[in-house]
Amino acid sequence: MTLRRNGRLLWALIFGALAAATGLTIFALGWLLVTALRPVPAYENGRLSESTTDLQPVSGALTDVLTHSLPPPVVAINTIALPLASEPVTQLALGEDVVETAIRPSQPVTSTAAQLIIPSLNVVQTIRTVPIVNEIWDISQLGGDIGHLSTTGAAPLDALAPALVAHVTSQDGNPGPFYHLTELQQNQEIIYRANGVDYVYKVQRFRYVSPDQVDELYWPNEKGLILATCTSWNYLGQAYDQRLIVRAVFSRLDTTDEEING
Structure with a gap:
């Protein structure tokens, strides 16, 4: 038993x-x-940030993930554009060009005399106006240049801050102008060069926003400048989950060699 x-x-x-x-x-x-x-939490200076949308520049391993582990080519901005800047678009969509080839402008995107210069990232690129075709910002001809979004501020020191966009990777798979945008640090300089004058801005803040937060492209600040591109690639969804918005504030005017030698 x-x-x-x-x-x-x-x-x-x-x-x-x-x-x-x-x-x-x-x-x-x-x-x-x-x-x-x-979702991966946001870290600020090695510590978990209280806000996941308003961040300081990130260094170390997280920067490597955001900056160097990029997917195949994708455009930076492709979204509905309204004729008035006071009526922002409803979606900051990224992905393939949605403008039909048959309705694209027959002429290349108009090139302005302006350039965007980011010394710390070795960026020196022409700024091209991104036209609106059927209420869409058509970036199909942007290539490796910087795009100025119509309906945002027209020029430096305008009442509305100009919004500039660019590719993260180019169509041939090489890094685009904003490939290293996540490496910018606060107070580093961004230069908008036009008509022999350098409008020097200093980086103020960074924001990671969702695609529907297009109001971030419309900043009523005469001393402001906006850079925007895509970030946080989702390999499961095959899309960028967030948009990186860099805001900079005007610091000073410099005279370029172009004006001195002219």
Whole structure:
């Protein structure tokens, strides 16, 4: 009788251990699944930021992920544009060009005399006006240049800040002008060069926003300048989950060699 009771007790212990192990395995798998699907928190200077949308520049491993682990070519901005800057668009959509080839302008995108210069990133690129075709900003001809979004500020020191966009990667897979935009630091200089004058801005803040926060492109600040591109590539969804918005504030005017030698 004692032997039979001990045998039942042994089997009970074995089944109990198996049940506990199974429960732990299920819990662990569930935790891993939740962790994998949870958005990556934002870190600021090595610490978890209280706000995931208003961030300081990030250095280290996270910057490498945001900057150097990029997917195939994708455009920076492709969205509905309204004729009045006071009525911002409803979606800051990224992805393939949605403008039909048949309705694209027959002439190349108009090039202004302006350039965008970011010394710390070795960026020196022509600024081209992005035209509106059927209420769409048509960036199909932007190439490796910087695009000035129509309906945002027309020029430096305008009542509305100009919004400039560019590719993260080019159509041939090489880095685009804003490939290293995440590496900018606060107070680093951004130069808008036009008509022999350098309008020097200093980086003020960075924001990671969702695609529907297009109001970030409309900044009623006469001393403001906006740079925008895509970030946070989602390999599962095959799309960028966020947009990087860099805001800079006017610092000073410099005379360029072009004006001196002219």
